[in-house]
Amino acid sequence: MEIIAVINYKGGVGKTTVTANLAAELAYRGKKVLLIDTDAQASLTFSFVTPDKWDTDYKTSLTIKSWFDAIGEGKESPPLTDFVITPTNVNNFLTSQKRGGRIDLICSHLGLINVDLELATLLGGVNLQQAKRNYIKVHGKLREAIASLANSTDYDIVLMDCPPNFNIVTKNAIVASEKILIPAKPDFLSTLGIDYLHRSVNELVKEFNEYAELDGETKNISPKILGVIFTMIQITSGQPISAQRQFIAQTKRLGVATFTTNFRENKTIFADAPQNLMPVVLNHYSNSTHSEVVNEIESFVDEFESLL
Ligand SMILES: Nc1ncnc2c1ncn2[C@@H]1O[C@H](COP(=O)(O)OP(=O)(O)OP(=O)(O)O)[C@@H](O)[C@H]1O
Numbered sequence: 001m002e003i004i005a006v007i008n009y010k011g012g013v014g015k016t017t018v019t020a021n022l023a024a025e026l027a028y029r030g031k032k033v034l035l036i037d038t039d040a041q042a043s044l045t046f047s048f049v050t051p052d053k054w055d056t057d058y059k060t061s062l063t064i065k066s067w068f069d070a071i072g073e074g075k076e077s078p079p080l081t082d083f084v085i086t087p088t089n090v091n092n093f094l095t096s097q098k099r100g101g102r103i104d105l106i107c108s109h110l111g112l113i114n115v116d117l118e119l120a121t122l123l124g125g126v127n128l129q130q131a132k133r134n135y136i137k138v139h140g141k142l143r144e145a146i147a148s149l150a151n152s153t154d155y156d157i158v159l160m161d162c163p164p165n166f167n168i169v170t171k172n173a174i175v176a177s178e179k180i181l182i183p184a185k186p187d188f189l190s191t192l193g194i195d196y197l198h199r200s201v202n203e204l205v206k207e208f209n210e211y212a213e214l215d216g217e218t219k220n221i222s223p224k225i226l227g228v229i230f231t232m233i234q235i236t237s238g239q240p241i242s243a244q245r246q247f248i249a250q251t252k253r254l255g256v257a258t259f260t261t262n263f264r265e266n267k268t269i270f271a272d273a274p275q276n277l278m279p280v281v282l283n284h285y286s287n288s289t290h291s292e293v294v295n296e297i298e299s300f301v302d303e304f305e306s307l308l
């Protein structure tokens with residue numbers, strides 16, 4: 001089972017869109033995918049379920065917030081499988097394709113913002129030893145829970161859509177992940193953010209492993225950055241506009257791996273997909289641009305699979 005976090009500090013760079021389409025294409029290829037929405041904005045959740053359905057059926061006890069709440073209350077964390085739902089629309093389509101693929105989802109909740117504050121209160125301790133043990137416990141919860149999924153479920157891959165921040169919930173996703181995917185827009189601020197993200201991940205890994213060594217029971221973590229997938233590319237004459245090419249080149253110079261394929265910018269095609277509860281890559285072609293967009297997503301998934 002592959003465990004991947006999709007992250008960038010920067011908001012609105014296409015993290016959720018990349019996650020939804022990657023999941024959809026992998027499931028179309030026959031993979032069993034579990035999505036975990038760790039962003040309080042719940043954009044990934046609402047790309048697969050309607051707000052009404054979420055409100056009536058999932059909000060109270062079937063979200064990642066409920067799972068984290070159980071930890072905050074000091075209870076033994078319940079298995080993640082208790083919180084998994086199977087979104088109807090996308091899975092009806094996948095089932096009709098008879099390739100064996102599926103997308104399951106652990107929804108998010110706006111109240112996830114408060115979870116962070118509650119988790120923060122569990123940090124610290126009467127002495128340094130205790131504080132370090134609590135650090136491992138608080139940051140390693142999702143990791144433990146996902147690891148036990150591997151034994152009790154048939155998922156091929158777990159994809160976690162992270163919020164644009166580096167709070168305790170996000171750190172849980174990074175600690176749990178084996179690989180990290182970074183969607184980014186090729187502009188000045190996004191390029192700065194990638195370098196900063198790279199360093200923050202390294203610091204988190206160092207700190208976690210240092211404490212894990214003292215703990216003696218916790219295994220070290222070593223999430224690997226798969227690479228940067230550039231999104232919202234403006235194409236002229238078949239290639240990104242020159243300003244964007246510069247920022248792509250700059251990212252390469254940072255020494256961070258980049259995907260050869262990009263997601264082009266197309267507001268019409270990408271904006272409607274969440275509302276239809278069907279990622280772009282699975283929609284019927286509406287025109288030749290749509291089929292080009294789908295080709296790009298497919299090539300990205302080819303590259304992605306070759307890196308696993
Ligand atoms: N390739 C694209 N072309 C045009 N619009 C896009 C593209 N990808 C995403 N969008 C749109 O840009 C907006 C932000 O995308 P998305 O939600 O995927 O970003 P995000 O990084 O997950 O944002 P956040 O940081 O808020 O979680 C959405 O309205 C989405 O429909």
Ligand SMILES: [Mg+2]
Pocket residue numbers: 015016017039043044161162163
């Ligand atoms: Mg998002």
